Every structure is written in structure tokens, then in C-alpha cells.
Amino acid sequence: MEKLKIFGLGFFSDKYAEKAVKGGFGLLTINIILAIVVIFFGSVFTEFLAFYPRYDSAADFNKTVNNLFRPADKDNEISLFIDENKCVTASRGGSAYEEKMLVNTFLNEADRAAYSSGGFNVVIDTRDAYLYDDFETYCESDGGDVITYEEYLTLTETAKKNYDFKIRYTPNEVDLSDEKTNEREEYLLNSADSAKDLEELKTKLSSGETSDAEYRNEVWVLFVKSYYPDLSGYETAAKAPLVRNYYYYNYTLKGENDYLFVFSDSIVGSFTAGGGTEEFYGFFSKFPYGKINSGEDLVKTAYSASVDLNIYVGIVNIMRFLPVYVLMPLVAVLISYLIVYIGEREKARKFSEVLKIIATYILWSAVFAVVSGAILSFFIKREMIFTAVSVLYFVVMMIRSIIRFTIDIAKRKKDDDNGEIKSVKS
Incomplete structure (x- = not known):
């Protein structure tokens, strides 16, 4: 029970953090591993979930998407047909379902008038992803x-x-x-x-x-x-x-920001929200067999199927930063030890003691970093969330360490001063 208290309360209680000094270095290893797990899942799902409020706030993008399925003129109404996790065909105005480029507001003035709002563009091209281009x-x-x-x-x-x-x-x-x-x-x-x-x-x-x-x-x-x-x-x-790369080279690569591409196997979109450009991918694996007749259903359900992609990106990021996550606590320990040494000189704590105390801060630093990242997600771009959480992880740990050892030094000096006064009086 005592070890659990040290593990869970060390960040909040100097008394329990101090007790960690008597233990080994196992807590350091466990907390680093758990912190990495918390940062991984926290960052991935914060970034994933941050999309929805951003999408809801992008009024012109919403209107453009909804115009596909609820246009002013029924002859322009779009219906998409899903089969085996693909948007195999599309129909316009009740026409036969076809595998073709059905809408392109970049090229077609009539399409732009029917669907675009606020300069947003939309393309529906359900042709095969591996169709060769007449370049x-x-x-x-x-x-x-x-x-x-x-x-x-x-x-x-x-x-x-x-x-x-x-x-x-x-x-x-x-x-x-x-x-x-x-x-x-x-x-x-x-x-x-x-x-x-x-x-x-x-x-x-x-x-x-x-x-x-x-x-x-x-x-x-x-x-x-x-x-x-x-x-x-x-x-x-x-x-x-x-053919698929026509859209990449002619629009995405040239800096187009406000668009939605609906392809046979995926959707790709970009819109401005929260002071930045949001880019996203979506897939059709969560749609049942049949028709899509709603813009909100198209975007949100397709995006929800991209969680695997988000997890993959998160794994890549974690593996890339793995050495950094191991070094961050050691840097915090080194800085804290220098503070202790400068403040107390020959009476300074041992390096190992500082290390064991800071080991109790690691996990909760990651938790608070993720919570702070979730709050910041309303104000920063989604792709910055992982970096923000990683930086906050170190900042929280460093601030907690500085507070602890600064107070520690002050208490020791006060105790020393009181001891000197008592000796003089005696």
C-alpha cells in the first residue's frame, strides 16, 4: 500500500515523494513507460476528437458539403453508393449510378454555382484509384x-x-x-x-x-x-x-486549402477553422452497404474510420521521439541537481536522491500535459497537438521539480538558521 501511495501521490505530496528516496530505480522505469503510453493515447485521441468541433465551426465548408445532398435545384442532388468499403458509383439528379468524375467545382462553373459556398471547392470522382492518366x-x-x-x-x-x-x-x-x-x-x-x-x-x-x-x-x-x-x-x-494524382499536383501541391475530394476509396479535405488549416482523410469502411444521402454523415463517418491512420501516425511520432522522452526526466534531474548543489553546496542531496524524487513526478506530468493539450486543441492546429503535449510533459515535470527543490533548500536553510540561533542562546 505504501508503494502505491508513493506511486500515485508522489507528485502531490512531498512526504510520499521523499519516501521514494529509500527505494530502488524501478519506479523511474515504470513511470517513463507509463508516461509514454499516456502521451501516445492522449495525443492520438485528442488530435482525433479535435476534428469534430472544428468541422462543426466551418460554416462554409459545411454548407458546401450539404449542398451536394440538399441543393437548391433537385437536379443537382448527389447520391453516393457504398459497396465493400468503397464508394463505387455516384448519381446526380436521380440519374444512373456511374463510375466517373461527377462534380468538379475547380473546372466547372455550373458545378461551382450549384455547390460551392465561400470559395470552397468539391470534387466527386469515383473512378478507380489506379486508373492511368492521359498526361x-x-x-x-x-x-x-x-x-x-x-x-x-x-x-x-x-x-x-x-x-x-x-x-x-x-x-x-x-x-x-x-x-x-x-x-x-x-x-x-x-x-x-x-x-x-x-x-x-x-x-x-x-x-x-x-x-x-x-x-x-x-x-x-x-x-x-x-x-x-x-x-x-x-x-x-x-x-x-x-488520374488520382491529378488532384494532388494541380490543387493540393499548389496550396489549395478549402476543398473536399470524394474518391472511390477515400475522402480528402481541407478547411480553415480555429485560426489554422485543417487537413483530414476519411474512408468508407464504417458505412453499410447502400446510399449516402447526407453531407454530415459523409464527412464525420468517413473521418471516424481514419482512427487507424491516426494511431499509425502516433506510433511513428512516439518512436521518433522515444529517446527524447527518456532524456527529458534525466534533463530535469540534472537541472534540479544543479539547483540543489548551488543552493546547498556540501549539504546538497545526492544525485540519486533527486532522481528518485523526480521519478514520482513523471507519470502525472504526462497526465497533466495531455489534459492541457486537450484544452489547447481548441486553439492550435491538430497536427501541433502531439508536439504541444510533448513539450508540456517536460515543462510540467520541470516546474514541479523546481518548486520542490527550491522549497526544500529554503526549509533546510531555515532549519540551519534556527539551529545557529539556538546554539548562540545556549
């Missing part, structure tokens, strides 16, 4: 001169060194028609490096190992690899540029 290519010189890739190929090797190859994503999927596929096959057959690979693809097609659709896609991939320079700087998730 455009060009080459640009250091002086800003732009030529086509075909023109670039006609240049001398010396002249080519003055140009950089670049691509421009489009919102369109690549043409995989018979005509285009035949053209690519013809090019590949005349390429010594690619002819063999094409023959292997044809063999897989004829044997039934590859479907016709898969074959056309693979021919496109092989053509991109053979005809263009390396594109890994633009696309790492697939063998060739994807």
Missing part, C-alpha cells in the same frame, strides 16, 4: 523556352542537355481503345528493348492468364516505360502516372 508531356529550357517532347527527340544530344523533361497531369484517363493500343504495339515491336516484353504480354493474353483490359493497361505501361524518360519522380504508387 501531357513537354520540355522546358533554363530560359523558359517550352517545346513538345516530340520536338525534343529531334534535337542533338548537346541541345537536349539544355532542356528538362516534364509532365502535366490531366483529369482524363488514358485512351485504351483498339486504335491506340495497336499504335503502341507497333512502336514496341520496333523497339529492341520492349519487343520481347510485348510478346510475353501477348502470350499471357492468349493463354487467358491476362484479361483484355489488363493487357491494354500493361501495353500502356510498357509504352510509357519505353518511350518516355523515367517518371518515378512523378509517380511512385504505380507503374505509370495515375
Whole structure:
């Protein structure tokens, strides 16, 4: 029972913290581990839950999202269909459900008039996440001169060194028609490096190992690899540029803040609230089979499915800061010991005593840091919560230590002074 009191009350009671001096260093290890656990779960769930009041306060964002499902004109009413954790199709104004780019207020004035509020943009594109993009290519010189890739190929090797190859994503999927596929096959057959690979693809097609659709896609991939320079700087998730990345390169990367993208496998959004920009992801794993007919349901339920992502990010952060969390108590001990030594010199406590006393402060410092972080979450950006909690963990521990040992020094000096007075009187 006494050990539990030291463990639980040491932060609040100097009497119980003092008793820790007689024990070993096990309390230090236990409290550091528990503090890390508290910071991890506290930060993750504070950051996760902080989204909801921010979303509720973003009036224009809410209105834009709700306009999708409750527009002024019923012909613009959107309905999303969920199947196997994906938004497989979407419908507009009661039309047939389709897998397509249904809404894009960035590009379409009519869409903007129907849905946007306060400059917010929305995109609904339920096409497959791995649909290949019909990207455009060009080459640009250091002086800003732009030529086509075909023109670039006609240049001398010396002249080519003055140009950089670049691509421009489009919102369109690549043409995989018979005509285009035949053209690519013809090019590949005349390429010594690619002819063999094409023959292997044809063999897989004829044997039934590859479907016709898969074959056309693979021919496109092989053509991109053979005809263009390396594109890994633009696309790492697939063998060739994807339509999905059109939105990243043209909007997100260029600093757009107020938007909602509804894709087949996820939603991605950004809005301004609480003095900062809030970016979030959501998924469809918590939706039942059937239709989504509510903007609030779309955003909040999809976001609630991102808790696994939040936990993963939290684990990454904790692992990255793990050495720091171990060093923080040691730094607090070192600073406190210096205060004690400067204040008492030869009568100063041992370093190990200071260490054991501060060990009783570690866990509660983490608890108070998380509580403070939850309060601060109303005023700072969500992505800053983890850092804020980590800093507060050290600050609380340091303040408690300084208060304890400053009072300790003052008491000792007072006792010494009283002792001297008594000796003089006697």
C-alpha cells in the first residue's frame, strides 16, 4: 500500500515523494513507460476528437458539403453508393449510378454555382484509384523556352542537355481503345528493348492468364516505360502516372486549402477553422452497404474510420521521439541537481536522491500535459497537438521539480538558521 501511495501521490505530496528516496530505480522505469503510453493515447485521441468541433465551426465548408445532398435545384442532388468499403458509383439528379468524375467545382462553373459556398471547392470522382492518366508531356529550357517532347527527340544530344523533361497531369484517363493500343504495339515491336516484353504480354493474353483490359493497361505501361524518360519522380504508387494524382499536383501541391475530394476509396479535405488549416482523410469502411444521402454523415463517418491512420501516425511520432522522452526526466534531474548543489553546496542531496524524487513526478506530468493539450486543441492546429503535449510533459515535470527543490533548500536553510540561533542562546 505504501508503494502505491508513493506511486500515485508522489507528485502531490512531498512526504510520499521523499519516501521514494529509500527505494530502488524501478519506479523511474515504470513511470517513463507509463508516461509514454499516456502521451501516445492522449495525443492520438485528442488530435482525433479535435476534428469534430472544428468541422462543426466551418460554416462554409459545411454548407458546401450539404449542398451536394440538399441543393437548391433537385437536379443537382448527389447520391453516393457504398459497396465493400468503397464508394463505387455516384448519381446526380436521380440519374444512373456511374463510375466517373461527377462534380468538379475547380473546372466547372455550373458545378461551382450549384455547390460551392465561400470559395470552397468539391470534387466527386469515383473512378478507380489506379486508373492511368492521359498526361501531357513537354520540355522546358533554363530560359523558359517550352517545346513538345516530340520536338525534343529531334534535337542533338548537346541541345537536349539544355532542356528538362516534364509532365502535366490531366483529369482524363488514358485512351485504351483498339486504335491506340495497336499504335503502341507497333512502336514496341520496333523497339529492341520492349519487343520481347510485348510478346510475353501477348502470350499471357492468349493463354487467358491476362484479361483484355489488363493487357491494354500493361501495353500502356510498357509504352510509357519505353518511350518516355523515367517518371518515378512523378509517380511512385504505380507503374505509370495515375488520374488520382491529378488532384494532388494541380490543387493540393499548389496550396489549395478549402476543398473536399470524394474518391472511390477515400475522402480528402481541407478547411480553415480555429485560426489554422485543417487537413483530414476519411474512408468508407464504417458505412453499410447502400446510399449516402447526407453531407454530415459523409464527412464525420468517413473521418471516424481514419482512427487507424491516426494511431499509425502516433506510433511513428512516439518512436521518433522515444529517446527524447527518456532524456527529458534525466534533463530535469540534472537541472534540479544543479539547483540543489548551488543552493546547498556540501549539504546538497545526492544525485540519486533527486532522481528518485523526480521519478514520482513523471507519470502525472504526462497526465497533466495531455489534459492541457486537450484544452489547447481548441486553439492550435491538430497536427501541433502531439508536439504541444510533448513539450508540456517536460515543462510540467520541470516546474514541479523546481518548486520542490527550491522549497526544500529554503526549509533546510531555515532549519540551519534556527539551529545557529539556538546554539548562540545556549
